[in-house]
Amino acid sequence: xxxxxxxxxxxxxxxxxxxxxxxxxxxxxxxxxxxxxxxxxxxxxxxxxxxxxxxxxxxxxxxxxxxxxxxxxxxxxxxxxxxxxxxxxxxxxxxxxxxxxxxxxxxxxxxxxxxxxxxxxxxxxxxxxxxxxxxxxxxxxxxxxxxxxxxxxxxxxxxxxxxxxxxxxxxxxxxxxxxxxxxxxxxxxxxxxxxxxxxxxxxxxxxxxxxxxxxxxxxxxxxxxxxxxxxxxxxxxxxxxxxxxxxxxxxxxxxxxxxxxxxxxxxxxxxxxxxxxxxxxxxxxxxxxxxxxxxxxxxxxxxxxxxxxxxxxxxxxxxxxxxxxxxxxxxxxxxxxxxxxxxxxxxxxxxxxxxxxxxxxxxxxxxxxxxxxxxxxxxxxxxxxxxxxxxxxxxxxxxxxxxxxxxxxxxxxxxxxxxxxxxxxxxxxxxxxxxxxxxxxxxxxxxxxxxxxxxxxxxxxxxxxxxxxxxxxxxxxxxxxxxxxxxxxxxxxxxxxxxxxxxxxxxxxxxxxxxxxxxxxxxxxxxxxxxxxxxxxxxxxxxxxxxxxxxxxxxxxxxxxxxxxxxxxxxxxxxxxxxxxxxxxxxxxxxxxxxxxxxxxxxxxxxxxxxxxxxxxxxxxxxxxxxxxxxxxxxxxxxxxxxxxxxxxxxxxxxxxxxxxxxxxxxxxxxxxxxxxxxxxxxxxxxxxxxxxxxxxxxxxxxxxxxxxxxxxxxxxxxxxxxxxxxxxxxxxxxxxxxxxxxxxxx
Numbered sequence: 001x002x003x004x005x006x007x008x009x010x011x012x013x014x015x016x017x018x019x020x021x022x023x024x025x026x027x028x029x030x031x032x033x034x035x036x037x038x039x040x041x042x043x044x045x046x047x048x049x050x051x052x053x054x055x056x057x058x059x060x061x062x063x064x065x066x067x068x069x070x071x072x073x074x075x076x077x078x079x080x081x082x083x084x085x086x087x088x089x090x091x092x093x094x095x096x097x098x099x100x101x102x103x104x105x106x107x108x109x110x111x112x113x114x115x116x117x118x119x120x121x122x123x124x125x126x127x128x129x130x131x132x133x134x135x136x137x138x139x140x141x142x143x144x145x146x147x148x149x150x151x152x153x154x155x156x157x158x159x160x161x162x163x164x165x166x167x168x169x170x171x172x173x174x175x176x177x178x179x180x181x182x183x184x185x186x187x188x189x190x191x192x193x194x195x196x197x198x199x200x201x202x203x204x205x206x207x208x209x210x211x212x213x214x215x216x217x218x219x220x221x222x223x224x225x226x227x228x229x230x231x232x233x234x235x236x237x238x239x240x241x242x243x244x245x246x247x248x249x250x251x252x253x254x255x256x257x258x259x260x261x262x263x264x265x266x267x268x269x270x271x272x273x274x275x276x277x278x279x280x281x282x283x284x285x286x287x288x289x290x291x292x293x294x295x296x297x298x299x300x301x302x303x304x305x306x307x308x309x310x311x312x313x314x315x316x317x318x319x320x321x322x323x324x325x326x327x328x329x330x331x332x333x334x335x336x337x338x339x340x341x342x343x344x345x346x347x348x349x350x351x352x353x354x355x356x357x358x359x360x361x362x363x364x365x366x367x368x369x370x371x372x373x374x375x376x377x378x379x380x381x382x383x384x385x386x387x388x389x390x391x392x393x394x395x396x397x398x399x400x401x402x403x404x405x406x407x408x409x410x411x412x413x414x415x416x417x418x419x420x421x422x423x424x425x426x427x428x429x430x431x432x433x434x435x436x437x438x439x440x441x442x443x444x445x446x447x448x449x450x451x452x453x454x455x456x457x458x459x460x461x462x463x464x465x466x467x468x469x470x471x472x473x474x475x476x477x478x479x480x481x482x483x484x485x486x487x488x489x490x491x492x493x494x495x496x497x498x499x500x501x502x503x504x505x506x507x508x509x510x511x512x513x514x515x516x517x518x519x520x521x522x523x524x525x526x527x528x529x530x531x532x533x534x535x536x537x538x539x540x541x542x543x544x545x546x547x548x549x550x551x552x553x554x555x556x557x558x559x560x561x562x563x564x565x566x567x568x569x570x571x572x573x574x575x576x577x578x579x580x581x582x583x584x585x586x587x588x589x590x591x592x593x594x595x596x597x598x599x600x601x602x603x604x605x606x607x608x609x610x611x612x613x614x615x616x617x618x619x620x621x622x623x624x625x626x627x628x629x630x631x632x633x634x635x636x637x638x639x640x641x642x643x644x645x646x647x648x649x650x651x652x653x654x655x656x657x658x659x660x661x662x663x664x665x666x667x668x669x670x671x672x673x674x675x676x677x678x679x680x681x682x683x684x685x686x687x688x689x690x691x692x693x694x695x696x697x698x699x700x701x702x703x704x705x706x707x708x709x710x711x712x713x714x715x716x717x718x719x720x721x722x723x724x725x726x727x728x729x730x731x732x733x734x735x736x737x738x739x740x741x742x743x744x745x746x747x
Contacts, residue, residue, distance in 0.1 A: 296316065507521070
């Protein structure tokens, strides 16, 4: 037995020496450079490749099958004059014996100076097409040969088992340096590229972590962008399970180009990536994404990758200044009334989406001290189907609205000047002539509504907030619901409390034509009118609790068009009201003193006129509001009015009748004490001029006052005649006859 073992050992040793000697002979006596033409022919016929080898081919056989190519070009046989790859050097070596067991054990693989250039021509054909597809004649021959080849016997099971055995990779390292990739499309003009590619890895072995580092400069021309990036981490893969992991991902870089408008954005991404193609899932755990000062944490999960991909996850954005962030990436926020708006933004939400949709669920948004919660979603990117369901504690919407339009200010400058000239020198109760009606248009002719965008809107909006500041009004318990589709927008419901009162409204906008139609219905109850005027920065010309119901319609796409086409009705009532700086008592007292032919000994001290109720209705016709039923109740007086308010120029022409009801209370001046014969007499006032003047535009109607004086004089004469008749006739005639005689003078 010992002799047999010794003999076998000598045989094995002899075989090894023979193999080593054969490998030495092959590598020194056989030169692959002598077979370049044959290699080119095989590449052309078997792989559809036009192979150009300008450098030397170096090789070794045992125990490593080594290969080194230099100065090599690759092109498709269809476009042999358009190489899509140039390679300065490729070096690799494979251990020979493991190949017999379908194991690929390689040492370092080095790729130096790879230039991959992919291009499509005007017809859409790529310069790489045909690669892997041998010429038709050769392919036909191969097909014929395959058909003529006898089938493998069914009983031979060794070959299938060997073929079914998976390949096992074992590579010491992979190095790619000084390489680039470029792609251009002649039809679209688009170009993409990656330059200065440098890739290094550690040992590449299935199931084990593979250290990886990649550097590259990416670029595109539409738009012009350049991104310098570095990727690091450990790659782990299992080809049998189709499971791939990227552990310790760290991607950093800088981006610049046209979209950034001269700015540079620095970015970094970290986390753990996992793709399980068998389960059709992918995950990005421990996600951290930073862009300049934007800091984001979260995780993302995707499933159904091969059918209808869906994803979900969480996202948290730390507090940041949105304006500064956008400015840092070359973008600019639109001008806002508050230059500190959006200085503080913070977001926490859950994500859900598909290829066509995105939803932010359980959203918690902190915006400049306000907190909003709820849901934001785009149900369909193609139709911009926006869905909003938000609730909040408070929101000052005025901060985010555009500042006052300079054009509007310029357009109304002439009208304001006109008002100022009229107001100069006029005080409440002045005896100067009535101001003239204003003539300057008060509204801008600039287009307001973006009709094309409105026609594309598909929205459903539900919004509620504890306190909303809008147009300087503190709207409490505010809620609204709105929707839009196919160019039709509807405010289905708006509810709010305001200074203890209530507001309700609904509206519609039909933007399907270039002359949009607008409708509005509103209800206001117990709202202090002076608070509304103060919010509009208007003078407090009246105080009281306002009730209002209105139904209006208009058309057009500018302030001027809306006012000029305004039609509808409005009913209002003002309870416990006060006319501010409008001393009707002073006007009335002066009139009574005139009728009494007495001089006032002092001016009344009161500056305002209180009334218990003020009400009426307005009918709007092409921007002019007509009122024929104004009524106001003042202690001792009833005020009636009728006239027009021209909203086009914010002017008024209004007549007021003051009915003396015989107030018997003490008056501050004997000259204006009310005599019984003045009871029931309606004193006339007329208000004309700019609406901003309020009561300052009102004067005692002298013509009407003259008629009253004439009537009073006639009444006084009639009283004297009646007295004489009573004295002369006494009881000599019947009362009926005396009444008839008195009546003769009243005709």
